[in-house]
Amino acid sequence: MIDVQAIGPDDWKAWRDLRLAALQEAAFAFGSRYEDWADAPEDRWRQRLSEPGAYQVIASIDGTPAGMAGGFPDGDKAELVSMWVAPEGRGKGVGNALMRAVEDWARGTGATALELSVVPGNDPAHNLYLRHGYVDTDEPGDLMADGVRRELVMRKPL
Template identity: 85%
Template sequence: MIDVQAIGPDDWKAWRDLRLAALGEAPYAFGSQLADWVEAPEERWRQRLSEPGAYQVIATIDGTPAGMAGGFPDNDTAELVSMWVAPAGRGQGVGNALMTAVEDWARSTGATAMTLSVVPGNDPAHGLYLRHGYVDTDEPGDLMADGVRRELVMRKQL
């Protein structure tokens, strides 16, 4: 059974474990690098989970951590960030559960649209976002850590 829970600063250890696993398993998918976070002190983890208005969730399957995602408000648009599903959770509905939780949160804040960024070539994630109604935009995304590739920005009306 998939369970999705909103988390806060007191849940920093669980989020840290998932974030480090994500950065180690899929370094190509994130703007951050494992080296930027692996030695981070507790306060940095807590601060990341304390950003005003932000929403962070962790998904578990039968109690085992299986994924994470977050949302940040930006006027009438919310941004999906830090989405990752552990290899053991892929194909099990974890991505759908995380997307639904963040989209529901965004609607509850009054957001009328959501944006996200995905690395070109990350076809499983891109496919998940397309299935959830996101469309590619012509907006330039941020440069990736390699300084060469840009993220692909996607948008969805809520």
Template identity: 55%
Template sequence: MVELRVLGSDDWPLWRELRLAALAEAPAAFGSKLADWQGEGDREDRWRGRLEIPGSHNVVALLDGEPVGMASGLPMDGGDAVELISMWVSPRARGRGVGDGLILEIERWALRRRAATLRLSVMPGNDAAAALYGRHGFKDTGEPGDLLEDGAGREVVMAKALD
């Protein structure tokens, strides 16, 4: 059974565990790198700070009590859009509805905030994630996303109008 849990800053060890696992398992899926969050970057105040971003909604998914996924919703500067970030599901939990549950939870949060649009960015070539987002009504906006580390490609920006 999949259970979703909203985190506060005291839950930073759980967020840390999942985020490090995500960056290790799927390094090409994120703008952040594992090395950025290790060594001197692996500090309690930094992890807490990530969970204390004003207006954020940070969620983990538990499958049979084990942490297997994560996602965050963040308000965007100006306007009435919010953003889905840091989405990841452990390979052992993929195909079991975990990703669907995380997306729906962030969407519910966005609706409670009266957001009109939920946006996200996905790395080019991450077809499984793009397909999951597409099943939830996200469409490629055609806007240029953040520049990739190689300096040539860009993230794909997707958005969904909220009703």
């Protein structure tokens, strides 16, 4: 059974463990680097989970953490960030559960659209987003850590 729980600053250890696993396992998919977070003090982790208006969730399968995602308000839209599903959670509905949780949160904030960025070539993530109704935009995304590749921006009306 998949369980999705909203988390806050007191859950920083669980989020840290997932975030570091994500940055190691799928370094190509994130703008942040493992090296930037590996030795981060507790205060930095707590601060990341304390940003005003932000929403962070962890998905678990039978009590074992299997994925994470977050949402940030951005005017009349919201942004989906830090989405990652652990290898053992892939193909089991974890990504779908995380997407639904963040989409429900965004609707609750009054957002009219949800935006996200995905690395070109990350076909499993891109396909998940397409299945959830996101469309590619022509907007340039942020530069990745390599300073060369740009994220692909996708959007879904809510």
